[in-house]
Amino acid sequence: MFVMDCLSVNEKGHLTIGGCDTIQLAKEYGTPLYVMDETTIRNACRAYKRSFEKHYAGKGLPFYASKALNCKAICRIIMEEGLGLDVVSGGELYTALQAGFPANKIHMHGNNKTPAELRMALDAGVGRIVLDNLFEMETLNQMAGNLGKKVAVSMRVKPGIDAHTHEFIRTGQIDSKFGFALETGEALQAVKQVLAAENLTLKELHCHIGSQIFEIEPFVQAAKVMMDFMAEIRKETGLAIESLNLGGGFGIHYLTSDQPQPYDRYMEAVSLAIREKAAEHDVPMPFICIEPGRSIVGEAGITLYEIGGIKEIPNVRNYVSIDGGMTDNPRFALYQSAYTVLIADKAGQRADYQATIAGKCCESGDLIQKDTMIQTPEVGDILAVLSTGAYNYSMASNYNRIPRPAIVLVRDREARLAVRRESYEDLIRNDL
Numbered sequence: 001m002f003v004m005d006c007l008s009v010n011e012k013g014h015l016t017i018g019g020c021d022t023i024q025l026a027k028e029y030g031t032p033l034y035v036m037d038e039t040t041i042r043n044a045c046r047a048y049k050r051s052f053e054k055h056y057a058g059k060g061l062p063f064y065a066s067k068a069l070n071c072k073a074i075c076r077i078i079m080e081e082g083l084g085l086d087v088v089s090g091g092e093l094y095t096a097l098q099a100g101f102p103a104n105k106i107h108m109h110g111n112n113k114t115p116a117e118l119r120m121a122l123d124a125g126v127g128r129i130v131l132d133n134l135f136e137m138e139t140l141n142q143m144a145g146n147l148g149k150k151v152a153v154s155m156r157v158k159p160g161i162d163a164h165t166h167e168f169i170r171t172g173q174i175d176s177k178f179g180f181a182l183e184t185g186e187a188l189q190a191v192k193q194v195l196a197a198e199n200l201t202l203k204e205l206h207c208h209i210g211s212q213i214f215e216i217e218p219f220v221q222a223a224k225v226m227m228d229f230m231a232e233i234r235k236e237t238g239l240a241i242e243s244l245n246l247g248g249g250f251g252i253h254y255l256t257s258d259q260p261q262p263y264d265r266y267m268e269a270v271s272l273a274i275r276e277k278a279a280e281h282d283v284p285m286p287f288i289c290i291e292p293g294r295s296i297v298g299e300a301g302i303t304l305y306e307i308g309g310i311k312e313i314p315n316v317r318n319y320v321s322i323d324g325g326m327t328d329n330p331r332f333a334l335y336q337s338a339y340t341v342l343i344a345d346k347a348g349q350r351a352d353y354q355a356t357i358a359g360k361c362c363e364s365g366d367l368i369q370k371d372t373m374i375q376t377p378e379v380g381d382i383l384a385v386l387s388t389g390a391y392n393y394s395m396a397s398n399y400n401r402i403p404r405p406a407i408v409l410v411r412d413r414e415a416r417l418a419v420r421r422e423s424y425e426d427l428i429r430n431d432l
């Protein structure tokens with residue numbers, strides 16, 4: 001019935017996750033509620049690591065892109081699974097460090113890191129700082145010099161790959177705010193400037209071509225383009241860059257019709273491309289890093305809401321209102337993202353009612369899904385939205401002064417609180 005192994009329907013006809021009855025979870029922890037299945041997260045981490053061992057002799061490491069979902073409990077799970085961590089802000093870095101994540105396994109991203117964030121990364125001793133522009137490079141070089149440090153850096157390159165995905169999440173092409181462009185010669189010029197910066201050591205090249213990508217070919221193309229560029233750098237400067245970071249972006253199921261590729265097929269194809277390019281250019285095989293975010297936590301998560309008012313507008317549509325909305329999941333409002341929605345207490349029944357799921361904010365665009373099929377709703381039912389583990393909590397806001405929901409982790413029929421629900425007191429904590 002579900003593509004996610006962690007979901008099922010019990011004898012009461014209720015949706016379960018990680019063996020826990022979602023109706024019980026809603027009762028115990030309240031709604032809206034994010035629920036994450038820990039086993040799914042750990043299995044995804046292990047599948048990525050295994051694919052490196054199988055196809056690349058283990059000469060690589062997945063770095064979890066924590067922008068997908070960053071809180072202390074998730075950082076600890078990722079740490080226990082032996083992955084690295086990618087952070088893009090002082091806040092993500094702070095959370096990871098507070099969780100005890102080893103700084104040398106953290107990569108610091110961001111297209112406009114502030115001097116304070118750069119300083120924080122330097123003080124923590126992060127494994128790499130991923131340079132996005134020359135202004136940042138100069139600031140970092142100076143800062144490192146003042147501290148008497150030599151800093152390992154990576155450089156984000158736009159490989160010019162057009163991944164077939166939503167326009168807003170395409171980042172590998174020239175017209176992007178991220179990184180240095182390859183086609184224009186900007187990237188090579190920047191590499192030379194980094195090599196001339198006496199307090200920086202160029203360890204890695206990085207690219208990320210987009211998100212929610214189902215095809216393998218764009219990743220293979222990106223790997224080839226980057227290998228060609230590494231060969232060009234070696235020819236021009238003599239430097240053999242030791243590591244290649246191919247970013248994240250692997251697609252997941254939002255709908256049953258979605259067809260993500262198994263991680264293994266991705267790694268197999270990319271490893272082959274790298275091997276061939278290394279032989280063609282007679283350059284060493286680089287250490288490979290990838291940065292999956294969504295594909296580690298996305299399918300592990302669901303959000304539970306209580307249904308309030310139901311407004312049936314004849315010949316128009318049926319609005320089914322919930323006690324959350326764009327404040328806990330802005331992805332439909334931002335990119336019209338598709339989701340699978342069902343009534344958790346009627347999960348065993350047929351979905352024969354066309355509903356538009358409306359949030360509680362003062363915005364007409366505050367919808368979770370438009371004209372989707374669910375079981376016949378009644379006030380007080382618990383609605384479940386699937387695949388909300390990535391870019392939901394991490395994109396949540398307090399618009400309309402709505403407190404952010406709690407996160408509960410489930411595993412083998414046990415549930416534990418990972419993030420407390422915000423209170424009204426939390427909302428005014430910083431008000432003077």
Ligand SMILES: Cc1ncc(COP(=O)(O)O)c(C=O)c1O
Binds near residue numbers: 210247248249292
């Ligand atoms: C540099 C970088 N790495 C990794 C990711 C993670 O992408 P995903 O969650 O689609 O795997 C992103 C997402 O925007 C990114 O910008």
